[in-house]
Each structure stands twice: as C-alpha cells, then as structure tokens.
Amino acid sequence: MARISLEHIRHAYSPRAKAAGDYALKEVHHEWEDGGAYALLGPSGCGKTTLLNIISGLLQPSDGRILFDGKDVTQLSTEERNIAQVFQFPVVYDTMTVFDNLAFPLRNRKVPEAEVEKRVNEILEMTDLAGMAKRRAQRLTADQKQKISLGRGLVRANVNAILFDEPLTVIDPHMKWVLRSQLKRLHRQSRFTMVYVTHDQTEALTFADKVVVMHDGQIVQIGTPAELFERPSHTFVGYFIGSPGMNFMPASVDGAMARVGDQTIALANAPALKGEGRIELGIRPEFIKLGRDGMPVTVNKVEDIGRQKIVRATFCGQPLSIVLAEDDDIPTDAKVSFDQHAIGIFSDSWRVENQSSGQGG
C-alpha cells in the first residue's frame, strides 16, 4: 500500500514527438492517496491505459517522475514496484489449470504453498470459479477468462496498488454488478490503493470515492461524483457526466450579468474573468424550470424515459435539454428559467470561479 505521486508526467509513443498533439499524455501531475478507491473515467483513446502502464512500470514516461510514498520509483521495474494490474484484454495461460493460473503470481514470488492454497481458494470463491479450479484453462467463455484475469490481479497480498483497466467490459450486467460490489468490499477490507479505469460513468460513479476524469491526455477534474455533477471544472466533464449532458451556450459576461443571444441572465456572483477567452454559459438540464415565467423557448420534442421527461428545446437559437419530473406538465407557450446557483461560466472550456471565492473570501 502506498501513496502514489505522479510528478509532471508526460508521455509520447514516438521519440520524435514535439508538439503537444504528439503526446498521448500531455501533463499529469497528481497524487493518488494511500488506500483510495479511484475511478479513472474518460473516452476511448484519452490516455487511460497509457497512464496505468506508466504507474505499473510497463512503460517509461517520456518526462516526469513517479514516487511511491515519497520514494522515486521511475527507474524501477514492474516487479520491484509491486503493483497488480488487470488488463483490458483478458490474459489466461491455457497450459495451466484455472487454479494454477491464479496461483501463478504467488508461486513466482515464492509464497509458501499453504498460503497460495488459501489465497487462491478465496479468489475462486469470490469470482465464482470454484467449480472449475482443476480444469485446464482452455475453451473458456469470455467472461470466465476475464474473471481469471481479474483474479490474478486480486490474489496477491501486500501490493502497493491494484490497477484495473476496464476489467469488466465483456461480463454480463448482473455479474458485473456482483463483481463490482465484491471489489468494493475487498477494497474496504484490504485498503489497497485501487485505480479502476472505465469509460462507463455509472461504473465509475458506483465504484469510486474519487473520480478522475481524463480528456485528451490530461486530467480535467478530480472529485466526488456530486462535485463532478454540480461543479464540472471543464466543459468536457459537463458533457460526459450526466445524461443528458450539460447545456452550453456562447455568452458574454458583464459583472454579475450574462448575455445569451438577446437574453440577459442574472448570475449569483460575478465570475473572475481574466483576459479574453471564448465564454460559455453552462447549466445542467436538471436545473432548468419550464413554466409560465421566464425567457422564451421553443419546445421541439419530449422524450419520456420512465420517471423523467427530457425536453429538447431551442433557446436563443441554441439547443437546450431540460429534465422534468414525469408528472410535470409542459404549458403551451412555455418559458424557461435557470437556477441561478447552478449556472457555471466557462472561459475557453475551463470553469471560471466567482470573484469572491476566487480571492479566497
């Protein structure tokens, strides 16, 4: 178990990389607390696997340092870093039995056979593979393979961290839910630092205490699920978290007033804008009211999704999604109003803090 610090990590797969665009990881400066359960969330190709491989030592970063509990491990091998990792692509040694597959990481480390037996049996139980322990690991279904792969990651005691790279992609939804709760339980018991990569926001939000959102080779926000929802620090987090995503519209700001098209919207506080930037106003669909008072809007479509209704509308020439409760009715000639405290102002995609809070007051 260890606190893992990433200091100004950058990585390019080509040694000739120059421009920022050549880097698969642009700059990651971040600390994973000892014993934390993190979800690393981001779309495919944003650099999640690259980051994990750098932590586990499968990949040497082009720049930057990695510290475990303050000790520089950048030059250390995977073996010396003592990290368990479960891969996106399930790996099964099909010359061995299922039991031997799970025992492999332990036996390689000369763990006494009695201990091996005990650990492996626990994992077999947990992954529901006990029935096939003595079988050769051949001709397995995709989810059996993934479970074995996962099991080999969990079997070791005293690892510094366990990294999961989309470990449950091909497992059916029910089993996925079971395994995820097992992982959570295991985390509570063992207090290993865990990093769980996924591109599925529900998965991230249910597994982790802290969600790390990555976009285009950088970390854009770290926070609890509620923070990500209420105060996205980047427009990407706004889009990516929540369904439907946050509404963004070009705006201009004057003090505590924002203008969108020909509408003026009062803000709770004046944002601390610095210099010129592309200004956008963001509001989650859940914080928009549709009623008889407010600003004019055109309702285009209403989608009924069970307990909620999603209204697709046009506001000042911009598309606007609104989430309403199932029994809210939509008046003809409806008007919209925004919850003042839920409005965010974004400059060049990054959230702008309020003047008061920006000055620490």
Add this chain to the structure above:
Amino acid sequence: MEKTWNNKAWFLVLPVLVLVAFSAVIPLMTVVNYSVQDTFGNNQFFWAGTDWFVEILTSPRFWDALWRNLVFSAVILAIEVPLGILIALNMPKHGPGVPVCLVLMALPLLIPWNVVGTIWQVFGRVDIGLLGYFLNSLGISYNYTQNTAHAWATVIVMDVWHWTSLVVLLCYAGLVSIPDAYYQAARIDGASRWSVFRHIQLPKMKRVLLIAVLLRFMDSFMIYTEPFVVTGGGPGNSTTFLSIDLVKMAIGQFDLGPAAAMSIIYFLIILLMSWVFYTVMTQSDAEQS
C-alpha cells in the same frame, strides 16, 4: 434448398482426375508393376511375385541406408528445431530490423538444392574451398571426401544452413501473433524468462512447430540432391541415404525390379511416418480444444 443430383459435376472434375491419374496414379502403378516382375530387356517380363521385396528387406544395404537416414533426420531435427526457436525468439518484432531479418532468413530457402550442394562442395574443398583450406591451414586435417565424420559434418552443417530458416520463419509467425498484453501480464505476474517461454511462447508456437518438424522430417528423409552433389554418397557408402541408394540401384545398376520394390517400401515408410505425425498433431489439437 433441395440438393439436386447432377452428373455434370463429374464432368467438371474430370480434368483434375485425369491430371491426377497421369501424374500420380499411373506412375505409381508402373512402379508396382515393375516391383513384382523381372525383366532381361527386350520388354520381356516375368512374374517375380514378392521376391524383390524379400530381397530388399533382407539386404543389409537397405537397412544400413535406412538407419543412416534415420540418424541423419534425427540429428538435423535435434539441431534445427532448437536453433530455429532460439533465432526466432531473438528476432525483432517491431521496427526496421524486421524486414532485414526476414529477407536474411528467407535467403537460403530461395537457393535451389543443387546450388546449395555445389556451394558447400566448393566451400569445403581442401585445395580451393574457403572452409576446407582455412581449416587445414589451422592444422585441422579436414577432408570430407576421405573422412566419414567430416563428410557427415559437412552434410549436416549444409542442411542446417539451408533449412533452419524454415523453422525460424514458422516459429516467428507464431510468436508475432502473441498480443502484447500477454507479455505485460507476465511481467505483472512476476514470471521468469523461462515461464514466459513455457507458458506463453511455446504454446503459441506448438502448432507451427509440429508442421516444421513434419516438413523437416519428410524432407530430410527424402534428401538426395545436396549430399549427392557434395559427397556423392561417400566416402564409401557412409553418406548414402535411402534416395541416393535408390537412384544407384535403379539408374546405376538398372535393377528396375528391386528399385521399384524399394520405392514402394520407401513410400510406405514415409506414409506411415506422416500418419504418425498427423495423429500426434490432431491429438494435441483435440487436447487443446
């Protein structure tokens, strides 16, 4: 859909059947025909029954050649397979080195058999050959035309030089099909170099390796041109393998009957061996699935 029986199908495969008949069945039947008859020229044939088979199977000459051939095949397999695996394991998997290595490896395979023989025949000569002259000037009295051990060594080294590449290329094809994730997982699991070979690389190479062994066995069991060009089967009969012996008998001595009988025995041995290999291969496949 209902199957319709249509005799036109036979008509369509007829050309192939005719081709097979002319290229395989008829020559084979001719050999069978010779093997059970005796001839004194003038196209006069006398029924000889199984005489020739008995003669071959009781002649020490045949057993010696067979034994020599089996030893030869065993030796070259014992060298070429491990060596081929070793080279394949050390070939680069990415980058500009790949095509260079592949071309280098394919080169010996592209040279015709008799040219390979000639190359080594000249290479090993004591008077003008680079190897022969060099060894002798080092004080090693190497002479493949007079010393049995030297003749064997030359023929074996030549075969290894010519055919190890085949094993390398087949193994390499198996190796490059292993996804990187396997090696990464092995590193995370703390696997030793040997474990990686035993549990990741060898299983992936197993099928191609069996094919390589089969091909190399059959080919070395039928080897003719290269030793014939280099040693002519000598000194004495020391490098006279089955096919060289067969040709000596059929063309050198014009003993068509015994030669035909020997061909059939030879053919049956190869057929048997191939069947054994095939069974082993399909069995290990069945085990796998």
